[in-house]
Amino acid sequence: MKEYVMGNGAIALGALKAGVNVVCGYPGTPSSEIIETIAKYPHEGLHLEWSVNEKAALEVAAAAAYSGARALVTMKQVGLNVASDPLMSLAYVGVEGGMVVVSADDPGPISSQTEQDSRRFAEFARIPVFDPASAEEAFEMIQDAFTYSEKYKTPVIFRPTTRVDHGYAAIEAADTYTPKSFEGFKKDPGRFVIFPRLSYKNHGMIEERNVRIGEDLSSYRFNTAEGGPSAKAVLAGGISYMYAKEFLQDHPGVTLIRIATAYPFPESFMLDKLKGVEELLCLEELSPYLEEQVLKLAGRYGITLKVYGKISGHVPAMGENSADSVKNILKDFLGIESLESSGGVSDAPALPARPPVLCAGCPHRASFYAVKKAMEGEKTYYCGDIGCYTLGNAMPLDMVDTCLCMGAGVTMAQGFSHIDKDGKAFAFIGDSTFFASGMTGVVNAVYNEADITVCILDNSTTAMTGHQPHPGTGRNMMGHVIQKVSIPKILEGIGLTKVITVDPLDLKAAVSAVKECAGLKGVKAIIFKSPCIAIEKSSKKCTIGDDCINCKKCIRETGCPALSLSEGRVVIDASMCTGCALCSQVCPVSAVKGGV
Amino acid sequence: MDKDILICGVGGQGTVLASGIIAAAAMAEGNVVHSAETIGMAQRGGPVTSHVRIGDKAFSPLIPLNKADLIIGFEPSEVVRNIGYLSAQGIAVVNTTAVKPVTASLSGSGYDGSEMTAYLKKRGNCIFADATAECESLGSVRFLNILLLGIAAGSGRLGIKKETMMSVIEKRVPEKFREANINAFIKGYDIGSATGQG
Known part of the structure; x- marks a missing residue:
């Protein structure tokens, strides 16, 4: 079926x-x-x-x-x-x-x-x-x-x-x-x-x-040549082959060679297909791999042909190709006049920017906010990591100073702590990333006497990639319920100065935990524990009362997408609100009701 | 049938389910279908598109510019963002309710979608409906995707039978929301039929 x-x-x-x-x-x-x-x-x-x-x-x-x-x-x-x-x-x-x-x-x-x-x-x-x-x-x-x-x-x-x-x-x-x-x-x-x-x-x-x-591989079924023979031929790999094929179905007579096995390069196949070819356009993404192979072959076998692609500047070095970019490159190469419009929207009004943001009610927002509040006026280093919480970089939170690769937040915070004794270095790392490559960094920090605060944003899932389970969730891909691997016990075993587990949605407690840890020497950890809202949603929404003074502090400080202005007044979109009540804890006049 | 359908909106609006339903319905009527989704970081409130390509002449998973026969737009500025895909004879179904990005709230830009709708009206080839408000009148904005599919089907531009769509929707949505989704589809279908596009 x-x-x-x-x-x-x-x-x-x-x-x-x-x-x-x-x-x-x-x-x-x-x-x-x-x-x-x-x-x-x-x-x-x-x-x-x-x-x-x-x-x-x-x-x-x-x-x-x-x-x-x-x-x-x-x-x-x-x-x-x-x-x-x-x-x-x-x-x-x-x-x-x-x-x-x-x-x-x-x-x-x-x-x-x-x-x-x-x-x-x-x-x-x-x-x-x-x-x-x-x-x-x-x-x-x-x-x-x-x-x-x-x-x-x-x-x-x-x-x-x-x-x-x-x-x-x-x-x-x-x-x-x-x-x-x-x-x-x-x-x-x-x-x-x-x-x-x-x-x-x-x-x-x-x-x-x-x-x-x-x-x-020279006789492999997906290394193919179609159309032609022609003096001007096209060599493509991956999705670019499909873009070229779609365009060339209306422009027959051009040889389209496709290499599906870039390494080891199918030399005999390629040498055979290059017979009679005077100019070759290479369409591929990322790096000019196929282009380089043809250039090597030409040198080794004394073949005379012109090769166009990324190296020659005919195909962009970076970014993905598209049906349209490939079409335009092919038109130039084949000398086809362009008559249709570019599909541009030059006369359109300015479009609103939509950078990806933390979801409404995401507990990471509250965790970042607590650290930001607790560290007001201090010299800080905020080392981010890979996951949804990289989005903590967005305004108004602006809480990610560095992001390099999986697990790097912990070790980079350690690096900052060694070169600047006056600054407070923080690492922000998710639960899945902690298991993937954060634990070894914590050991390294303890062993080498760093002064850092590791913030573990534990939402009990691998959220960004689609909510996969991990060792801390208590279930695996065989469908078995297993003993959860405990992050606090791991940290305890490593021997940290202090480990505090706190609910980030309790702003007062979270801020106080951050202040306590930041004031201590050595390696400390705060486990901000609250489930991803895509998994556990509260039905208790927040609402704005008549006592709202419209100061917009909630919008300005949290940047929650459920908050917006309608006819000049702050409103909460009930379809997005998860009742996390961070905004009600930020509100100076307690105008936000409900939630949690 | 050869048809290119572009669905656009903001991450979280339910575009992926909408494209899945169109694809399944088109296949149920014996067509070859390919589609492509935006998955990953952009799903967190960023612009999302689904490309559905019906027919055996489409090799690329993405619709080229000027080739879409139909745009199903969940948000007015997202239709404008993607309007270059619409063919000269194509039609765009446009939900007029704006999704205000955090950046607009922070800057106080006052974006509410009206400028986008005005632009699209001037341009023509659009069916407008306040689909979000229509959904709210049914009890929840959760059915926005199904209601918009209804409008597209009712306009006659989807090229898929009403019964086929309804049977796929029944299979694809959770049982406890089945009736509500069918009601949303029918409501949309009636709005679409009334436009006289078909």
Whole structure:
């Protein structure tokens, strides 16, 4: 039966069809829905988990793959940075069962810190990479990825991009899935214990093998050429191929070459398709990977052709491509006159800006506000982290001075505390991020005698990526209820100066907790504990009484989106209000009633 | 059928469910469908769009500019933001109630959507309705997405049968809200039919 699913759902269904035995990952847009889809098909012989971070996920999967099982690991592109330590070594050791590492790239970037290109990572690790252009292809290609991984006994990278991950299509889903049967781990220290001698030997083997894989991939079904032959040809990869294909269906006669396996590069295929081509336009996102491969080939084989793309400045270096940007680049390249309007809205009134904000009633707003109030007039460093609470940077809170990567808030606060003894350094970190990579930073801070206050914004979920459970929530992806891992007990075990748990929606108590901790030496922690409002909503709304003096302090200080002005008066949008009552605690005349 | 439908609004307004219902209904009538959603940080009160592409000639998940046959706009400024997608023959269904961003409240800009509606009126090819107020009269703004789908279907521009839409809505919404959603759809459908666009 066909199911209408997003690209991530298609990847999940493809992996299930391939008989995957173990699936691990850490949430991250645009990859999170792969594991969430697999969770809808629980069956005997399948282990599914949200791991604490990507490194853990990859290592769990590696053991399964050593044993001959099929393993899938999912993450966003920056997650691959975290998992790169085991990946780089695993590339040398290899696997027995098929192992596919999904690293979802995010051109734009739309929801990410970087515009890194996982095809580069594949080349860096010397392992194959698959690059689907649609949800339908992703379903087929993930199955191929397992086949190639097993055939060449190497982990492979599967690299979708946001538009493929979040594009929907109808995909064939089965009623039942049968995991692969496998023999189990066979002890072989010469194979599975990495030593310099093994790495030297395998390095040579891998380079020789990759030439063979490139040859094999030259006849791969998703490395294609259509239209033409023509002296002016187009080379595309990923979603850019679909943009080009849609435009070229009205402009036939142009060769459209598509490479779905950027590394090892299918040289024979490409050399064959370049015959008679005088000018080649390369359409791809993130980095000019395919463009560079063609330039290398041209040099090695003495091919004379002009290559256009990111390096030549014909395609933008950054941001995502679109149907329209690709159309315009193709028109220039092919010399097609443009007659239609640009679709611009130059005569439109100025549009209101809508930067993403913390939801109405979000407890993070109250936590940030409490710290802000308590630290008024003090010299402070507010080190943020990755999650919804990065949005604490927005006006009027303006409570994020730094944000670098997962877990960096704690360690950066430590850094500030060492170079400036007069400032008060704070780290803001969510519960899931704390488990992912915050704990080690707290140990580091204690060990190295930092003076910092760690604010743990514990909303009992991984909110930004779609409310995934984590070790502190008491349930896992196998559907089991488990003992919650206690953040206060972890902190107690590390040996902090002070640990206070407080409800951020109790403003007075929260401010006093912050003042107490900030005044102490050493590493202190405040656990601001209140559930995400997307999970637990109160039906008790706040209302504004006639005694409102319209000072607008509530709007000015909290920036809650449920508060706005209507005909000059402050109003609360009842459909958004969650009754958190932060505004009623801010109000100087107690005009806000109800809530909590 | 070949049809490109763009749904736009503000994160949290229920655009994703609306596009899912259109896609399911179009498939139930035997069409090939692709769609694309805004997911991630923008869902927190930022501008969101869903692109629904019906037919087998669409390869890109995103609708090119000037190609949308129909825009279903949950908020007037979001329709203006996306109006470049509307084809010359296309129609936009516009909810006239504004969602005021925090930035507007902080700056006291006084944004209330009226300027946007005036611009769209001048431009033409729009069906206006205070869909939020219509929903409130039904008891909750929660059904805004379904009511807007009703207007689009009633206008005849959606190209999907009323019964198909209703049967998909019945399947997609929680049982305790089924009747309320169907009422919202019918109310919207009547508003759409009355515009005489079909």
